[in-house]
Amino acid sequence: MVVFADRRDAGRQLARRLEHWRGHDVVVLGLPRGGVPVAYEVAKALGAPLDVIIVRKLGLPFQPEVAMGAIGEDGARMLNRHLITRAGVSPEEIDEVEARERAVMEERILRFRRGRARISLAGRTALVVDDGIATGATANVACQVARHLGAARVVLAAPVAPREAVEHAEGADEVVVMSMPREFMAVGMHYNDFSPTSEEEVIALLDAAAAPREKDEAAGPDADEDVGIPVGDVILAGHLQVPPGATGIVVFAHGSGSSRHSPRNRYVASVLQEAGLGTLLVDLLSAEEELDRANVFDIGLLAGRLEAVTAWLGTRADTRGCAVGYFGASTGAGAALQAAADPASPAAAVVSRGGRVDLAGPRLGEVRAPTLMVVGSRDEYVLELNRQAQSLMTCPTRLAVVAGATHLFEEPGTLSEAAELARDWFVEHLHGSPGDRPPGGPVSGG
Template sequence: MVIFADRVDAGRQLAERLRHLRDRDVVVLGLPRGGVPVAFQVAEALHAPLDVIVVRKLGVPYQPELAMGAIGEGGARVLDSEVLTLTGVTVEELRTVEQRERALLNERVAGLRMGRARVDLTGRTVVIVDDGIATGSTARVACDVARHLGAATVIMAAPVVPAETVGNLPGADEVVCVLAARQLVAVGNHYRDFSATSDEEVVVLLDAAARRMRNGRVVVDDLDRDVEIPVDGVLLEGHLRLPKGATGIVVFAHGSGSSRHSPRNQFVAEVLLRAGLGTLLLDLLTADEEPNRANVFDIELLASRLIAATAWLQHGPETSQCRIGYFGASTGAGAALWAAAEPGSDISAVVSRGGRPDLAGARLPIVQAPTLLIVGGADEVVLELNRQAQARLRCRSRLTVVDGATHLFEEPGTLAAAANLATDWFIRYLLPERGENGDDTTPAGRSR
């Protein structure tokens, strides 16, 4: 039974079950990797700091799948005295295993925190979040480690958990979930999109959460809200975020089968926000329109909606002075370029990621906004379509190939590479005080 679109959707649903904690001294801890996107949504809803909780199992030397204990940060160690007694593991053997696992734990933490200090848990309510609980072994260890690090109350939260785990998880004062499954075969069965979360995504989310912290407390002074944009008798749903002092906004034109909740587009948006750019994640079709595949490929319809959303931003009190760029993926790239070619368009830059710029057709030669085409090196058909489309562009343009990436940029590091390329391009043309307006040529060569 699928009940979550993806981890972002799951996190928002889980946050609703935890809203009663909003006025308490709460810290949200995500279990890497998949638990962090869920935890990010929970922390945002609770206005709470976000951190990771990294644990390592201590396996019996001659039977490593059998846990004799676990370790966490700050010297936290939890031992299973029964297993130690039954197996006869010596003090020296335990020390050897712990030293090895401690080194791996420290390396993992350093890679995720990137120099950020661990959030102090002393005397606080700690909500540990994962994307689902199967056996519960990791959840139990995480709860024990959080308690060892000073947590006064430990709540384990996950979108889906086995029914028998609710009210019966050692180490947790409470278990909160959206779905208590009587027969939990696999956590991923309850998600439409359960694609792997990368370390890069975790780092970006932790960075985004850290930006909201000031003097140890969460400060919400940026514009961050759901919006509805009226267009031709329908309401388009979106989410607008504008960092304080931002002078540029990137509007996302999602591809077929995607939405404003897309983990990939949300990841790119977080990278842009970290650079001081605003973002508008926008659904160009309503929930009733999306099932009709003809609408998904109606580039003129999608572009008209994008143009209307742009006008809405240009007349908004907080956004009217901002330069606007488009980020298009898949069919959304065709719509973005079509809209950018509209007479009188005031679009400052366009970026296409794994896009179909060819779908803008005869409008390509009249696009004036500087355009970056990012394509995966393993996405050969789309790469050729991008080369042909770029040959028709007369504006400043660049075609950049990310080696090893397929159409959705799911390979490790490839989405982060695309996000960084897009950020550099938008900084250059939306924040000219920070960028360098050097020339790009058309057609451009292959860059990496």
Template sequence: MTAPRSARAGPSRDLRFRRSVSEPREATMVVFEDRHDAGSRLAGKLEFLRGEDIVVLGLPRGGVPVAAVVARTLDAPLDVIVVRKLGVPFQPELAMGAMGEGGIEVVDRHMLRRARVSDRDLAAVEARERAVLDTRVERLRQGRPRVDLRGRVAVVVDDGIATGATARVACRVARELRAARVVLAVPVAPADTLARLPEADEVVCVSAPAHFRAVGAHYEDFSPTTDEEVVHLLEQADRRSRHDGGVATSPCDVDEDVFVPAGSVTIEGHLRVPEHARGVVVFAHGSGSSRHSPRNRYVAGVLQDAGLGTLLLDLLTPEEEGDRRKVFDIPLLADRLASAADWLARRADTATCRVGYFGASTGAGAALWAAAAPDSRVAAVVSRGGRPDLAGPRLADVRVPTLLIVGGDDDVVLELNRQARAGLRHCPSELTVVAGATHLFEEPGTLSRAARLARDWFVEHLVEDPPPAQDRGRP
């Protein structure tokens, strides 16, 4: 049944729209062949949104295959909206709430009292689930920035809902991310749950059976969806959006593969510059990595969300990468970084931007070597799991703010960073240790923590107004 359009209109700006599209309660239970079939049927119910500025957001994992069909049918961008259940400590399968990106939470206070969950116990569960959530975001987006929801219609899609707790948090997250309107769309759900979803402006459901069972009972094929499948669907949607000229990310002046002249060679990179960016961060990866590194792409996405431009760069040509002498040739790598900064200064769209260096492993040594040059254009440096010690005596010549981020379990590199920081005698510097992280920051939540630290450092030193000249360079 479909509510008449007149019932959804009114003079009040605070009016919540409700459009519930479902099979009659007395109808025979609808069984979908699989998630693709469910997505096709759901897309048909969402045709009224065609032509509007919508973003389709799948709930991982099972909601993403359904959302992918909806997005493809409606020619809309696709992203994930990641949430986590907060389970009662002694009975984790029993939900006492849920959390999503951006620090959004829904907590069932009645359940907390009933289960006698203390504030300390709640905080411990929150910390654990936040780390898991951050890691999942890193793994699924693979460095792609979050789709911008500001002023747009967010269509939150799952493969079905039972209690609705997760869907409610997802809708709240979308609203906190400044979506102008939130539509919750699912193939199947209990009718009484659909009536208790105030977080959504509209609810669209293909089937609301009178006798609801588990979501999986309404599918012939309800086999698990893997993270790899989710990543593939997101990458596929991203490629389609770029090919069709769609806007899948935040407003952006530049988003292109580039070729940067560096002496006698040309090196490859990818430049992304959001609208009105005041700073661009050049990435210098470590040995064995490249501009396609998921870790660097993830960090770049976090910086882009903060309005910073990024240049993911391969400092060596494909022919040079097999030469181990060049892989560890810090002066050569530093010269290539300096060439990239000069190239940015010559481009009309980045000429006014301050430049930062983000270095990992050997790339950090190259970044600091380049920053030490008297004519360096760099305004800030961040090292993640880096080898700043490879800059050797040139550390004393660095004059720009430098942040060293090291994993707490990366013992050898941590000690090298402590020694290197002592050599940074003429610039503001900080050494921040991320607890539980090893060299590659592969542990849950650790890369997210490092990315946020880098973001804050670059925003402070590239975006915000610099201190007076006489104050620069003071530790």
């Protein structure tokens, strides 16, 4: 019986079996939590990027340990229709279970990736790695999710697995397992040290794997960096990310009490980046200015800062030709719309999430950029304010109501729905050549 010292040792040995993938367009995907230390060693040995692939089981409502399906990122969902019909589970019950599990999944994604976008699998080989395979159920779902996310080829790899699990592997084009014992009891029996992997260890390994890649990207034409933006006597802190070939960039105007570190806005930014859009998450006030709560609600001040930040984008070679969009949350939406109302504004699109769009006041009728207002159905006060504001606007507008969401979109699945609505709006209005865009357009240098 093959016994590994620990997961790191297993990863190094597994990497030798996968050496033929070095130099190919491969993304190594670790299954959290125990699969990530193994995957880290594989990625390091192959010189390949490392990411996590997160799946969640959808348990029967009355028997949660029995899976009626599973979900993954980007809306991936696999259902056992035969079991669902036999168990008499309604579509509403399926949606309820999925919403609950998707909320858990999104929270883990935010925690593990720390605001980084998912590494694209489009047209690439996905190398799905776990510390061992028992029944194969989770690994099979992960392979199907990788395919859903665009992988051209899927390889499942693990240090140890029972032969029957390998023979019945689904979704993978290739399965690589080092040890397939005839009498398989448990994965942990094949390790001297099989102590639990903590979430902190997963985060540390992902950070360590991402650091060289992010450094290389920042050094090239595609930016992913912390920036300081001079505006008058203050320096505004922000984080700029510009994916390869970006034709549009979205500037985030945060709400009161929030900042560029907001996990919700960072999640939305990651969704936009996956669609090829650049993002700038920026604090429109300095730390000292934020101490005065009056500044937080000074929409004129915030709108002026947003205009200055947009002008700064025009001074950079990598963002000068990008169409500009504004994403405003809460009070930030009022600032975004007031800035977009300026006749000289280059804003080509605006999205408000739970926004106090009414704070733009009489300037609402001057906004030319197509505007999407996303509001939760349970955020009744803000919903009514958005309806009133929409009646005053003359530009193309849409009010999208997310069912079950309150002001902060904390309910299962609601933040992802809001992010997808924003993504589709910005993709429609910011992509394409400048001549194809609505009023507003690429930012230019001063």
